[in-house]
Amino acid sequence: MKRIKILLIEDNRFLREETAALLNDQADIIAVSAAGNRSAIAKAEALVPDVVLLDIGLKSQNSLKVVALIKKLLPRTEVIVMDLIPTQTEVGEFIKAGVSGFVPKDATVDDFLRTIRTVVKGVKVLPPTEADSLFSRVVESAIQEGKKQQVIDSVKLTKRELEVVVLLAEAKSIAAIARKLKIAVFTVKGHQRNILDKLALHTRLESLDPALVTAKRKPKSKRR
Numbered sequence: 001m002k003r004i005k006i007l008l009i010e011d012n013r014f015l016r017e018e019t020a021a022l023l024n025d026q027a028d029i030i031a032v033s034a035a036g037n038r039s040a041i042a043k044a045e046a047l048v049p050d051v052v053l054l055d056i057g058l059k060s061q062n063s064l065k066v067v068a069l070i071k072k073l074l075p076r077t078e079v080i081v082m083d084l085i086p087t088q089t090e091v092g093e094f095i096k097a098g099v100s101g102f103v104p105k106d107a108t109v110d111d112f113l114r115t116i117r118t119v120v121k122g123v124k125v126l127p128p129t130e131a132d133s134l135f136s137r138v139v140e141s142a143i144q145e146g147k148k149q150q151v152i153d154s155v156k157l158t159k160r161e162l163e164v165v166v167l168l169a170e171a172k173s174i175a176a177i178a179r180k181l182k183i184a185v186f187t188v189k190g191h192q193r194n195i196l197d198k199l200a201l202h203t204r205l206e207s208l209d210p211a212l213v214t215a216k217r218k219p220k221s222k223r224r
Helices: 013-024 038-047 063-073 088-097 109-120 129-144 148-154 159-169 174-181 185-208 210-217
Strands: 004-009 029-034 051-055 078-082 099-103
Touching: 004 013, 004 038, 004 109, 013 029, 013 174, 013 185, 029 038, 038 063, 051 063, 051 109, 063 078, 063 088, 078 109, 088 099, 099 109, 159 174, 159 185, 174 185
Parallel strands: 004 029, 004 051, 051 078, 078 099
Antiparallel strands: none
């Protein structure tokens, strides 16, 4: 059986190694990892992979430009971007650059592998960005209508995010959390970022009207 050749481009060395190990455990996949720098492009040309898995948040390079360059050099290579779900505008830009698939932040290992096997067959796997756009519009509308407190109360962590927080508080490593929850290491990374984003959003909403928060937390005064 012909194995799917994959090049993983990821800045974080630990995540590169762990994700590559997960992929190489599959009977139909063989993976080679590379840092998110110019050597990754050279490695892509040498390997001529069936699929390039690319971290959308590369620090050393612009991921969109990397996609365009890979597709220019290797038009038959499929590209999948990983990590947080991009905005609707970004999705369009990445598709235009040649991306065939997206692995969202809450993907399971099965979803991750299914995406790889699907794009190899020539089928595109797109993220559900419409839901995110709708959520953003609802939040903005609620704030404009003066419902700041309701929005603050609604900024909650999901069950999975709470599980990640608990394990992080126990000083568990990303790999240990991934094994415990049976999800990919880069999915854990996505949950971490999402948790921080939600906490930041909560802080920004509170800063719109601190009185809302202090009034909610202020204990009732005792009668003398």
